Amino acid sequence: MHELSVCSALLDQVARLAARHGASGVSMVSLRLGPLSGIEPALLRAAYREARRGTPAQDAELAIVEVPLRIACLRCGAAGDAALDRLSCAICGSGLTRLLSGDEMLLDSVDLVFPGQST
Numbered sequence: 001m002h003e004l005s006v007c008s009a010l011l012d013q014v015a016r017l018a019a020r021h022g023a024s025g026v027s028m029v030s031l032r033l034g035p036l037s038g039i040e041p042a043l044l045r046a047a048y049r050e051a052r053r054g055t056p057a058q059d060a061e062l063a064i065v066e067v068p069l070r071i072a073c074l075r076c077g078a079a080g081d082a083a084l085d086r087l088s089c090a091i092c093g094s095g096l097t098r099l100l101s102g103d104e105m106l107l108d109s110v111d112l113v114f115p116g117q118s119t
Helices: 002-020 041-051
Strands: 023-031 061-066 072-073 080-082 095-100 105-113
Touching: 002 023, 002 041, 002 105, 023 041, 041 061
Parallel strands: 023 061
Antiparallel strands: 023 105, 072 080, 072 095
């Protein structure tokens, strides 16, 4: 399951961020995740629960914001939502499209906890 290695890299990044800002911990990690990212949200959540142990995010919740799959048509210029099984333009039917969103896995935000602050 590659979600475990993804979580490990994510938590390394979160730990560096917490250290850079002098935080004693993390209360929330928020990700933006698209359907073409290659990451399965349920597996990512399970891997996160295991990987966070012993890190500044050991008590942090994981929030996943699912990003819609969006395309732009290179023929007619229309932009809109798409589906995994339909990446063609909904207006003209062209298959000449460019992906606007839906392949990302981005660290969106991290809520830091500072010494003396309750979580």
